[in-house]
Amino acid sequence: MTDAAFPPDRLLATLSERLGARYVRTDPEGLASHLVEARGLYRGDALAVVAPGTTEEVAFTMRACAEARVPVVAQGGNTGLVGGGVPFGGIVLSLNRLTRxxxxxxxxxxxxxxxxxxxxxxxxxxxxxxxxxxxxxxxxxxxxxxxxxxxxxxxxxxxxxxxxxxxxxxxxxxxxxxxxxxxxxxxxxxxxxxxxxxxxxxxxxxxxxxxxxxxxxxxKPLSKSVGFVGLPSAQAALALFARLRSGADRGLTAFEYMPRFGLEMVLRHGTDVRPPLAGSHDAYALVELSSPHPGSEARAALEGLLSEAMEAGLVQDAVIGGSAAQDAALWRLRELLPEVQKAEGGSIKHDVSLPLSRLADFLDEASAACEAEMPGLRPCPFGHFGDGNIHFNLTQPVGMEKAAFLSQWSRFNRIVHAIVERMDGSIAAEHGIGLIKRDELARTADPVGLDLMRRLKAALDPRDLLNPGKVVALSDDPPPALPV
Incomplete structure (x- = not known):
């Protein structure tokens, strides 16, 4: 925290007078849920959690904190995954009362x-x-x-x-x-x-x-059709995506990839789930076609495209939902995957994106490199295959201590991110940089681009009060150790 222009208790009294004391929490119970993100990788601290109810109150709070030179970390649902919403001093400014x-x-x-x-x-x-x-x-x-x-x-x-x-x-x-x-x-x-x-x-x-x-x-689409497809490889999944995109164009509204291990975890630990296909396959895709027209247009299109892909040898097996409930059950197999990973122990997570033409090659190379580095490691790459975003997660070997495995996070970052860089990808696809990737961004970003980011930060926030130390650092202070 920077040196305050006046004492923190005066700042909190000013905010309490304007917002109401109930919206300026300093008690441990009021602070607790705001100091840790969903993954629990970092634990922070704060003077208070402040909850303005209007834009004018947010502006008042920001002016008061600027005058006091007290940092401000904004939070919404606090569902972030990269440490970006964890405060290290200053106040947490909750926006959850702005609900109009x-x-x-x-x-x-x-x-x-x-x-x-x-x-x-x-x-x-x-x-x-x-x-x-x-x-x-x-x-x-x-x-x-x-x-x-x-x-x-x-x-x-x-x-x-x-x-x-x-x-x-x-x-x-x-x-x-x-x-x-x-x-x-x-x-x-x-x-x-x-x-x-x-x-x-x-x-x-x-x-x-x-x-x-x-x-x-x-x-709103007036009809949808969802299919769950068994495939021989990630390469086949990429070829299927190209075929569906060509045949359905903008009607292809989802193409989600899962490996064999991912589906096995869902079936082992998920509730109200059942195997979607009779056999087992090395790769799976959940696909969705949508139509602006009511009726069976989307289903007929999906059936035709998957039949052609099966005849071409790309698809080994497939099932198409016959009702909204069956579609939801197929989607549930994909949506449960992030949650059920916890039951298998520690998970080192990477949120990366690749050019589509390199995506399948990345999965093969990165999986092999990580398995060679730690025998027994269980890669679980899954995600938004159609837009090039893969959550390249690594599950600990069976029997290994979780803390010992998670201590290797930086080691596997270097392995995975080096392959991403060489294939002209990005180390942050949709989760952001936060703290966990701040130093990786500094290492991998184009130097001119990184300089522009720092100049923008310094121009808009010269006192470094807004979520300091996240994304790009204006000081040489290292980020907190990972994990807690």
Missing amino acids: LRAVDPLGASITVEAGMTVAEVQAAADAAGMLFPLAWAADGTARIGGGLATNAGGLAVLAYGNARDLVLGLEVVLADGRVWNGLKALRKNNAGYDLKHLFVGSEGTLGLITAATLKLFP
Whole structure:
């Protein structure tokens, strides 16, 4: 923390007077859940958790903290995975009271929401207006839209609709000095100067605090068809994706990859699941086709495309859901995978993206390299195959101590990220940089690009008050040790 211009107790008294004492928590119970992220890799500390109820109160809080030179870490649902939301001093500014639906425009296909709405609540508001908000992932009932935008979240629908960044028309942002930038225009074309919203989407709260957003909506698909496919290899999965994309074009709304070990874990530890296919296969894909027309168009298209792929030798077996309930059961096999990994012990996780043409080669090479480094290691690469994003997770060998395995995180980072770099990929696909990849970014980023990032940070937040030490560091202080 920087030297305060006045004592912290004076800052907290000022905030309590404006916001109400109930929204300035300093007690251990009020702080506890805000000091650790979902993975529990880091444990931080904070003076207080402050929960403003309006954009004006957020701005007041930011001005007061700037005057006191006290750092601010913004939090929404605190579902991050890279240490980006863990505070190390200063205050946690919770945006969870900013829950107002400001506007819905079905004709203009837009919705304006405050940052504290959960992603599921935004989805529901769009649905009530007869439209679709497509951003979705496993934690969307807990994750707040502000955090999703701050981390440029991806999820299950990127193939068809893009990342969070692609869904943003406008933002409202509180800056490090407490000023409010109102950029909430719902325009599809706006060439009036720099497109400032893209500075803040994906910045992980280091450049400004997103308090509201105007987002794109889409027509709801009127029919869907979901298939679960057994494949001989990752190479076959890539070939199947190319065939489905060519045959279905924008109707292909999901293509999720799972290895044999991934499905085995789901069937071993998941509840209310059953084997989708009669046999066992080295690779699996969950595919979804959508149609703007009601009826069986999507199912007929999927049946035809999978039949052709089977005749070509790409597909070994497949099942297609016959109802909404069966479709949901197939999706559940994929959605449970992140959760059931915990039952197998420690998991060293990598969230990487590759050019599609290199994706299958990466899976083969990276898996072999990691297994050679630690015999008995169990790779579990899965994820959003169609947009090049793989969660290259490594499960500990059977019988190995979890802490001993997790202590090798940096070692396996170097192995995996070296292959990603050589194949022109990215070490951070959708989870962000936070703390866990901060030094890796400094090592792997283009030097000019890294310099530009640091210059932007210094220009917008010269006192380094907004989520200091995350993404790019303005000091030489090392990040906290990993894991806790």
